Amino acid sequence: MTQATQEKATTSATTAFRALQCKECGAEYEPKATHVCELCFGPLEVKYDYDFLRRTVTRETIQAGPFSIWRYRPFLPVMSDNPIDVGTGMTPLLQAHRLARRLGLKKLYIKNDAVNMPTLSFKDRVVSVALTRARELGFTTVSCASTGNLANSTAAIAAHAGLDCCVFIPSDLEAGKVLGTLIYNPTLMAVHGNYDQVNRLCSEVANTHGWGFVNINLRPYYSEGSKTLGYEVIEQLGWQLPDHIVAPLASGSLFTKIYKGFQEFVEVGLVEGKPVRFSGAQAEGCSPIAQAFSEGRDFISPVKPNTIAKSLAIGNPADGVYAIDIAHKTNGNIESVTDAEIIEGMKLLAETEGIFTETAGGTTIATLKKLVEAGKIDPDETTVVYITGNGLKTQEAVQGYVGEPLTIEPKLESFERALERSRTLDRLEWQQVLV
Amino acid sequence: MTQATQEKATTSATTAFRALQCKECGAEYEPKATHVCELCFGPLEVKYDYDFLRRTVTRETIQAGPFSIWRYRPFLPVMSDNPIDVGTGMTPLLQAHRLARRLGLKKLYIKNDAVNMPTLSFKDRVVSVALTRARELGFTTVSCASTGNLANSTAAIAAHAGLDCCVFIPSDLEAGKVLGTLIYNPTLMAVHGNYDQVNRLCSEVANTHGWGFVNINLRPYYSEGSKTLGYEVIEQLGWQLPDHIVAPLASGSLFTKIYKGFQEFVEVGLVEGKPVRFSGAQAEGCSPIAQAFSEGRDFISPVKPNTIAKSLAIGNPADGVYAIDIAHKTNGNIESVTDAEIIEGMKLLAETEGIFTETAGGTTIATLKKLVEAGKIDPDETTVVYITGNGLKTQEAVQGYVGEPLTIEPKLESFERALERSRTLDRLEWQQVLV
Numbered sequence: 081m082t083q084a085t086q087e088k089a090t091t092s093a094t095t096a097f098r099a100l101q102c103k104e105c106g107a108e109y110e111p112k113a114t115h116v117c118e119l120c121f122g123p124l125e126v127k128y129d130y131d132f133l134r135r136t137v138t139r140e141t142i143q144a145g146p147f148s149i150w151r152y153r154p155f156l157p158v159m160s161d162n163p164i165d166v167g168t169g170m171t172p173l174l175q176a177h178r179l180a181r182r183l184g185l186k187k188l189y190i191k192n193d194a195v196n197m198p199t200l201s202f203k204d205r206v207v208s209v210a211l212t213r214a215r216e217l218g219f220t221t222v223s224c225a226s227t228g229n230l231a232n233s234t235a236a237i238a239a240h241a242g243l244d245c246c247v248f249i250p251s252d253l254e255a256g257k258v259l260g261t262l263i264y265n266p267t268l269m270a271v272h273g274n275y276d277q278v279n280r281l282c283s284e285v286a287n288t289h290g291w292g293f294v295n296i297n298l299r300p301y302y303s304e305g306s307k308t309l310g311y312e313v314i315e316q317l318g319w320q321l322p323d324h325i326v327a328p329l330a331s332g333s334l335f336t337k338i339y340k341g342f343q344e345f346v347e348v349g350l351v352e353g354k355p356v357r358f359s360g361a362q363a364e365g366c367s368p369i370a371q372a373f374s375e376g377r378d379f380i381s382p383v384k385p386n387t388i389a390k391s392l393a394i395g396n397p398a399d400g401v402y403a404i405d406i407a408h409k410t411n412g413n414i415e416s417v418t419d420a421e422i423i424e425g426m427k428l429l430a431e432t433e434g435i436f437t438e439t440a441g442g443t444t445i446a447t448l449k450k451l452v453e454a455g456k457i458d459p460d461e462t463t464v465v466y467i468t469g470n471g472l473k474t475q476e477a478v479q480g481y482v483g484e485p486l487t488i489e490p491k492l493e494s495f496e497r498a499l500e501r502s503r504t505l506d507r508l509e510w511q512q513v514l515v
Numbered sequence: 516m517t518q519a520t521q522e523k524a525t526t527s528a529t530t531a532f533r534a535l536q537c538k539e540c541g542a543e544y545e546p547k548a549t550h551v552c553e554l555c556f557g558p559l560e561v562k563y564d565y566d567f568l569r570r571t572v573t574r575e576t577i578q579a580g581p582f583s584i585w586r587y588r589p590f591l592p593v594m595s596d597n598p599i600d601v602g603t604g605m606t607p608l609l610q611a612h613r614l615a616r617r618l619g620l621k622k623l624y625i626k627n628d629a630v631n632m633p634t635l636s637f638k639d640r641v642v643s644v645a646l647t648r649a650r651e652l653g654f655t656t657v658s659c660a661s662t663g664n665l666a667n668s669t670a671a672i673a674a675h676a677g678l679d680c681c682v683f684i685p686s687d688l689e690a691g692k693v694l695g696t697l698i699y700n701p702t703l704m705a706v707h708g709n710y711d712q713v714n715r716l717c718s719e720v721a722n723t724h725g726w727g728f729v730n731i732n733l734r735p736y737y738s739e740g741s742k743t744l745g746y747e748v749i750e751q752l753g754w755q756l757p758d759h760i761v762a763p764l765a766s767g768s769l770f771t772k773i774y775k776g777f778q779e780f781v782e783v784g785l786v787e788g789k790p791v792r793f794s795g796a797q798a799e800g801c802s803p804i805a806q807a808f809s810e811g812r813d814f815i816s817p818v819k820p821n822t823i824a825k826s827l828a829i830g831n832p833a834d835g836v837y838a839i840d841i842a843h844k845t846n847g848n849i850e851s852v853t854d855a856e857i858i859e860g861m862k863l864l865a866e867t868e869g870i871f872t873e874t875a876g877g878t879t880i881a882t883l884k885k886l887v888e889a890g891k892i893d894p895d896e897t898t899v900v901y902i903t904g905n906g907l908k909t910q911e912a913v914q915g916y917v918g919e920p921l922t923i924e925p926k927l928e929s930f931e932r933a934l935e936r937s938r939t940l941d942r943l944e945w946q947q948v949l950v
Contacts, residue, residue, distance in 0.1 A: 147582055147605070166869065167607035170582070172632060174601065178677055195632040197607060198869055200907070240869035242613055246934075251922055256691075259910050262917040263865040267937055269930060270920035277925040284927050430698040434601065434633055434675035472635070472907035475694050482697040485705035487686055490712040492719050495704060499681075502702055 096133045097157040100124040100300050103402075111157065113217055113297040123398070124300045126157040134348040139319060142350075149205055149308040155344060156209055156308075157301045163212040164241050167197040168204040169308050173316035173464070178432040179445075183452050187462040189322070190429075191313055193469070194437045199236045199260065200470035201229035201391075201438075202334065206305035207237050210294035213301040219292035220244055225282035226295075227275050227330065227391045228257035229469050234294055235264035246291065248278050253390060256473040274385055276396045303333045310341020313464050314351050321346075321356050323461035326451065328444045328468055329360040329369050329414065330392040332399030338466070339406050358406045359456070360414040361447030363389035363439075367416035369400045373407060374414075388419045388477045389439040391469060413456050417446040423481050425449065426471060436471035444468075531568045532592040535559040535735050538837075546592065548652055548732040558833070559735045561592040569783040574754060577785075584640055584743040590779060591644055591743075592736045598647040599676050602632040603639040604743050608751035608899070613867040614880075618887050622897040624757070625864075626748055628904070629872045634671045634695065635905035636664035636826075636873075637769065641740035642672050645729035648736040654727035655679055660717035661730075662710050662765065662826045663692030664904050669729055670699035681726065683713050688825060691908040709820055711831045738768045745776020748899050749786050756781075756791050758896035761886065763879045763903055764795040764804050764849065765827040767834030773901070774841050793841045794891070795849040796882030798822035798874075802851035804835045808842060809849075823854045823912045824874040826904060848891050852881040858916050860884065861906060871906035879903075 100109040104122025115124050137154050145151030149169030156163075172192045180188035193202040207230070214222050221244040224234045231247045238245035245266035249258070250273060261268055271278045279296075286293045294302045314321060321342060327335050339358060346353040362370040365387025368380050380400040385393035397403075407414050417425070422439055425446030429435050437445070448465050451457045471478070486498040535544040539557025550559050572589050580586030584604030591598075607627045615623035628637040642665070649657050656679040659669045666682045673680035680701035684693070685708060696703055706713045714731075721728045729737045749756060756777060762770050774793060781788040797805040800822025803815050815835040820828035832838075842849050852860070857874055860881030864870050872880070883900050886892045906913070921937055923929040 166609065167627075167630070172602035178675070192602075192633075195602070195630065195635070197630040198627075199871070200630070200635075200905075236865075236869035236871070238869070239866055240613070249920070251920070255914075256907055256910060258920060259914060259917065260871060260907060262920070263862065263871050263906060263913060264869060265862070265866045265917075267934070268918075268920040269933060270922045271925050272922065273925040281925045281927065281930060285930060288927075427698065427700070430671075431674055431700045434671035434673070434699060436634070436671070436695060436698050470635075470907070471698060472691055472695060472905070475691060478698060479690075479694060482694065482700075485684070485686070485693060485697070485703040487705045487707065490706050490708035490716045492716065492723075495716060495720060498704060499702070 095159055096128045096130070096154050097126055098129055099127045101127040113219070113292060115297055115299040126300050126304050128155070130344070130347050137348060137350070139350060142315065149208060149305065152308055152311050155311070157304050158209065158212045159216055160212060164208050164215070164237060166204070166208065166237060166240055168208045169196070170312060171196050173313060174433065176433050179429065182428070182432055183449060185452060185457065185459050185463060189462070189464045190433060190435060191309065191464055191466050192435055193309070194435055194441060194467050194471070198240070199229070199232040200473070201233065202306065202309060202468040203229040203233040204237070205308050206302045207233040207294055209305035210298045210302035211237050211241055211243065214243070214292035214294070214298055215241065217292065221246060221291045222294060223247065223282070223285070223291045224294045225275070225279040227393055228253050228473065229391050230295065231261040231268070232257060235261045235266040238266065239264040248282050250275055250278055254474050254476055256475060260473060275394050276382070303337055306334045306337035307341035307344065309334070309466060310338040311345060314342065314345050317462070319351050321351055321354055322464045324357040324359065324412070324457055324463045325466065326359045326361060326444060326448050326463065327466040328392055328440045329362050329397070329403055330394045331397045332369060332403035334468070335360055335403045336399050336406060356410060358410045358412040359447070359451055360403055360407055360412070361444045362414065362416040363387035363392055363422060363443050364416040364418050365389070366393045366395060368395060369397055369403055370414045370416040372400065373404050378404060389422055389443045390474070391438060391440045392443060413451060415447045415450050417443060417450060421446040423478055426478055427482065429467070430471070435467060437467045438469040438471050438474040439477045440469050441467040441471070530594055531563045531565070531589050532561055533564055534562045536562040548654070548727060550732055550734040561735050561739050563590065565779070565782050572783060572785070574785060577750065584643060584740065587743055587746050590746070592739050593644065593647045594651055595647060599643050599650070599672060601639070601643065601672060601675055603643045604631070605747060606631050608748060609868065611868050614864065617863070617867055618884060620887060620892065620894050620898060624897070624899045625868060625870060626744065626899055626901050627870055628744070629870055629876060629902050629906070633675070634664070634667040635908070636668065637741065637744060637903040638664040638668040639672070640743050641737045642668040642729055644740035645733045645737035646672050646676055646678065649678070649727035649729070649733055650676065652727065656681060656726045657729060658682065658717070658720070658726045659729045660710070660714040662828055663688050663908065664826050665730065666696040666703070667692060670696045670701040673701065674699040683717050685710055685713055689909050689911055691910060695908060710829050711817070738772055741769045741772035742776035742779065744769070744901060745773040746780060749777065749780050752897070754786050756786055756789055757899045759792040759794065759847070759892055759898045760901065761794045761796060761879055761883050761898065762901040763827055763875045764797050764832070764838055765829045766832045767804060767838035769903070770795055770838045771834050771841060791845060792896070793845045793847040794882070794886055795838055795842055795847070796879045797849065797851040798824035798827055798857060798878050799851040799853050800824070801828045801830060803830060804832055804838055805849045805851040807835065808839050813839060824857055824878045825909070826873060826875045827878060848886060850882045850885050852878060852885060856881040858913055861913055862917065864902070865906070870902060872902045873904040873906050873909040874912045875904050876902040876906070
């Protein structure tokens with residue numbers, strides 16, 4: 081008996097998820113593997129019975145649940161009482177005293193998905209939900225179009241769940257993301273082209289092979305997993321909303337789902353409502369959303385990505401317009417930063433808080449800094465920054481920018497000479513700074 | 516005001532830690548930065564008031580604590596009520612259905628410290644304890660001699676806590692471990708020599724610079740952090756002991772501290788006592804403990820390490836004799852495996868459970884397999900395997916052994932051809948297996 085059979089869905093009485101609904105025209109659909117409205121081609125979203133949730137879910141029922149995203153199961157689009165739980169979610173919300181001081185902020189928090197389980201990015205959230213739903217819908221092969229983190233996560237969680245897996249990536253990804261996929265032994269297709277080309281190819285494959293593509297035909301379920309990044313921050317702040325959040329923008333989906341997560345908890349009475357500002361971060365080398373925002377456009381002009389922040393390199397972002405709308409209506413901002421600023425952002429977070437994030441996280445920290453310097457974040461605001469992936473996966477980006485070890489012989493005098501040399505260098509650097 | 520000042524120790528009424536005591540002659544010492552008995556040169560260990568713990572700690576008081584190692588604070592050698600808590604510990608204990616089936620076991624669990632926080636190895640446990648104690652003892656610079664993971668952890672947690680940091684490593688470590696230290700901006704000394712030479716050098720430095728070396732003059736405190744790997748398994752099994760554990764052996768300290776953790780929880784009445792078998796894993800290229808065990812020796816003959824499992828490459832293990840003693844008296848075993856078996860172990864765990872571990876974890880899984888095949892683990896035993904580090908840090912070890920992506924053009928027919936080719940290859944491989 082396979083694990084998939086053992087854990088076969090048993091429909092739960094506490095599921096509030098009812099249907100799919102077009103985000104544009106409101107048409108409703110059966111909750112199958114579909115993602116586009118047949119009437120207006122708008123994206124489909126999951127619809128819930130919020131009255132039911134208001135009656136059945138309390139802070140206490142949530143806190144009595146597992147220490148993972150599945151404590152929020154009634155808010156997620158699965159029927160099964162035994163979802164695929166590999167410990168995903170409930171990552172630390174760390175108060176960043178030292179980074180806050182460096183930037184001149186008072187109450188700064190890092191939501192640290194660089195240590196999310198099992199594959200060290202926020203994608204483990206969306207994949208845990210998507211593969212649970214894929215199993216319920218009877219898929220035996222799962223797939224995805226990925227900029228790297230999604231490939232790692234889909235391959236790993238499919239391996240754990242005993243599902244066949246075929247993953248598509250652009251062929252120029254970082255070595256750690258390629259190896260960190262191959263190790264789980266999926267079929268791995270490296271496509272000569274950028275993510276947008278990979279994504280178009282996968283849309284064709286989804287129509288012909290009957291596979292569950294987590295971010296295509298399962299996208300309405302998949303994307304809901306990101307709401308848990310909203311729920312957890314509320315719970316970890318002691319059932320309060322922050323004043324301001326800063327998150328990276330690739331497709332824009334994460335941003336919109338954090339917003340939806342906040343709204344839902346207000347809607348069902350789990351937290352008191354108040355304005356929360358939403359600010360987004362892009363890399364200058366792939367900033368179609370930031371460009372549209374700064375030019376006051378409500379449509380996206382696709383770009384060809386060219387940045388070290390490969391996990392954010394989506395030139396034609398599906399949820400870009402929704403992200404712009406949220407930034408506007410919450411009085412937030414969308415900014416972009418250079419590759420050099422991204423590297424500085426990675427180093428700044430590591431030196432002050434001991435968190436090694438990937439290029440996407442460097443983008444977010446650099447954007448935070450830029451927003452603070454431009455007076456676009458109030459020092460008194462409770463600000464939460466979302467760090468979404470781990471630096472061990474994008475080592476190429478900082479190699480050459482973090483110095484070298486001091487090489488010594490295993491002798492005390494060799495060590496003392498090296499230490500003296502390094503202290504002298506530190507002093508000289510300081511003198512240069514002071515001059 | 517620095518964070519160190521903010522979080523200054525406030526002595527807690529619930530601390531049971533009383534003194535240091537020589538493990539050999541029993542002589543007692545003040546709990547300062549010292550690790551060797553002045554009378555007999557035996558190692559010092561922390562002494563607790565178990566009567567006090569029995570009276571004050573229950574399963575409920577533990578469960579009401581934070582979701583980190585600090586829920587076990589009364590069993591740890593710190594005075595402070597606000598220890599350095601970066602979310603370390605409470606990593607998943609995953610029931611490994613698919614790996615168990617592959618090996619012919621019935622109840623197999625993986626304790627997954629490959630996703631420990633913040634730096635993805637069990638070392639975050641010992642370092643969180645050591646740096647908390649270092650701060651209590653007034654140290655402003657912390658240091659360590661490391662095979663890699665300890666360097667990452669010390670540099671990261673020191674950065675978070677605002678402590679100065681100088682780290683010593685052998686100069687031939689994996690790129691991910693070097694970069695994963697430099698990013699936090701410590702002083703990093705790469706020593707021409709193996710770990711044992713690094714360690715000897717650090718013992719000299721500890722005497723001259725007044726630094727807190729986590730695994731030298733702070734070793735009695737540091738090593739106690741590993742007990743939490745025992746406590747957590749008991750709690751996660753529903754307050755039960757397992758029948759058999761398999762853990763890697765480097766210095767041997769981890770092994771002895773899991774044992775101590777189990778014993779303490781029995782001693783204070785938190786779990787019912789029963790025999791637990793302790794089996795240890797080494798790499799053949801550095802197996803001084805396994806060699807002594809197989810030859811029936813109660814002393815270690817130091818070796819020169821030569822293995823891909825660099826984080827286990829300690830040729831003169833400080834706690835080797837204690838590990839042998841525990842394996843003997845619990846009816847366990849100590850085995851070693853080849854580098855080729857280590858790589859197979861890493862792949863096996865990834866393919867079956869979606870966990871990407873480093874070479875040390877490959878060593879442990881390969882040893883588990885060897886023990887099962889030799890009839891040294893009963894299929895009915897509840898067996899817990901300790902995975903202690905993350906595969907993204909030792910990518911060199913498996914590069915070239917996990918295949919390559921199939922490179923395709925962004926066109927449906929290019930994908931279909933590649934898919935057909937890969938399926939044909941799979942069939943051929945199966946035919947070869949069947950022939």
